[in-house]
Amino acid sequence: xxxxxxxxxxxxxxxxxxxxxxxxGQAIIISFYxxxxxxxxxxxxxxxxxxxxxxxxRGYSQKVYDVKSKNLASVIYNMxxxxxxxxxxxLGLAEIENKLVLNQLVNENSIKKYHYKFIHFDSKDPxxxxxxxxxxxxxxxxxxxxxxxxxxxxxxxxxATRDILLVKGLLQKEWIYVLVNHWxxxxxxxxxxxxxxxxASTICKKIMDSxxxxxxxxxxxxxxxxxxxxxxxxxxxxxMINPFMKLFKRGIGSIAFNDRWNLFDQILLNQNWxxxxxxxxxxxxxxxxxxxxxxxxxxxxxxxMVEMTGKYRGYPKRTYNGFLVRGGYSDHFxxxxxxxxxxxxxx
Numbered sequence: 065x066x067x068x069x070x071x072x073x074x075x076x077x078x079x080x081x082x083x084x085x086x087x088x089g090q091a092i093i094i095s096f097y098x099x100x101x102x103x104x105x106x107x108x109x110x111x112x113x114x115x116x117x118x119x120x121x122r123g124y125s126q127k128v129y130d131v132k133s134k135n136l137a138s139v140i141y142n143m144x145x146x147x148x149x150x151x152x153x154x155l156g157l158a159e160i161e162n163k164l165v166l167n168q169l170v171n172e173n174s175i176k177k178y179h180y181k182f183i184h185f186d187s188k189d190p191x192x193x194x195x196x197x198x199x200x201x202x203x204x205x206x207x208x209x210x211x212x213x214x215x216x217x218x219x220x221x222x223x224a225t226r227d228i229l230l231v232k233g234l235l236q237k238e239w240i241y242v243l244v245n246h247w248x249x250x251x252x253x254x255x256x257x258x259x260x261x262x263x264a265s266t267i268c269k270k271i272m273d274s275x276x277x278x279x280x281x282x283x284x285x286x287x288x289x290x291x292x293x294x295x296x297x298x299x300x301x302x303x304m305i306n307p308f309m310k311l312f313k314r315g316i317g318s319i320a321f322n323d324r325w326n327l328f329d330q331i332l333l334n335q336n337w338x339x340x341x342x343x344x345x346x347x348x349x350x351x352x353x354x355x356x357x358x359x360x361x362x363x364x365x366x367x368x369m370v371e372m373t374g375k376y377r378g379y380p381k382r383t384y385n386g387f388l389v390r391g392g393y394s395d396h397f398x399x400x401x402x403x404x405x406x407x408x409x410x411x
Contacts, residue, residue: 091147092203092236095364096156096287096329097398098246098319099136100382101193102169103161105129111192113161122387132383133165135368135393137172140198143364144178147402151178153203153235156287158226158246159193160184166196178202183231185211188224195229195244195288206233212271214248219263228268238283241275243268245288247298258298261291265298272302272334284334289396291328304332307361307401318363318397320379329399331361360402369393 103116105126116124144151160166163184170180183206184196199206211227214220229244245268248260268286275282292298294309308330317325369392371379381392 091149091359092153092403093143093146093149093151093400094154094285094287094331094403095143095152095398095400096158096244096289096331097136097139098158098289098329098394098396100159100394100396102132102136102157102159102165103129103192104164104168106164108162108192111161112190113192122384123389128383128389128391131391132393133168134172134174135391137169137174139364139369139393139398140169141174142366143398143400144175146362146364146400149402150202151175151180151200152198152400153200154242154285155180155198156229156242156244157196157198158244158289160196161192161194162186166198170198183209183229185227185229187211187227188213188215189226190224193226193246195226195246197229197231197242197244199231199233204233204235206231208232212267214264214267219260225260225264228264228271230271239279241282241284243271243284243286243288245286245290247288247290247292249291258292258296261296261298262301264290265301269302276334281336282334283336285331286334287331289329293327294330299330299332302332304334305337306330306332308399311361311363316363318399319395320376327363329363329396331399331401359404362400362402363397364400365397369397 101116103113103124105118105124107113107117114120115122118125140152140155166182166184170176170182178200180198180200182196182198184194187194209229209231211229213227214225225248226246231242231244233240245264247264248257250257272284272286275284286302286304290299294306294312299306308327312327315325317327318329319326365380369381371377371381376385380395380397382390382395383392384390
């Protein structure tokens, strides 16, 4: 009898999942994208946004802002066509200044037809960059949502950071919980800042624990720019399934620095998403249209999103390199999970 190794089986699973999704015309895509300094051009009170104004040294003009918005929308549009999906179902975002930029983004011509909605709260981050969740009403209906601060008596009293956004809702008749994160940066070095990310992880885990205490079968997605890799302690503290670990072990990343790739952007699943029966084609239960077992993790990019020449060849193409306008997208590539569509055959 021929023996099959784990890698071969995994490849077959992914191939079958995508085949079934394409055959039925749809898939569910859940994604995350750090948009890197997605500011409007208005000087907002109580926000350190002076570097991103028309009068700044960068010259962050209406034209630069409009190009950035259109570019980000084009990424959302192209990701939403993967596996013949009908747009992205859920998209977590980081480094969003406010609702104004979100309104402009979802109303860009390339994605306006999907009628995307968003959930956003202003955090106390002094730079005014927040997290948000964009959702496609054709797939997802939000029910409850709230931000969680990382500030308490001992943490982030002098310099606030981004909140964690929790959203509960129905994804194709399946209740899920989504936590959108942007953990503290490695400014000053990874070692000196690691305690901040461990604290963010602690808060995130407490939120998850409170959900699972009320509903032991709850399906939880934790997505974000964690400023840590899949093998770092802060990520492991969450005790979640990490579909992106294999990509990381292959040296594939979402952001580059000093010619080294990191995979800071990830989407994690709690144990209630344990992979079961991927590749099957017959279901007796018609209630849920989608098989919410993850199928394939990807880091999305196309040629327009990549620097093709020069010192940063192969890096994500940014809006600016220093003070030089590049007319790009972000210093991060987005990440996504592609979920399968159930093929229902009644017998």
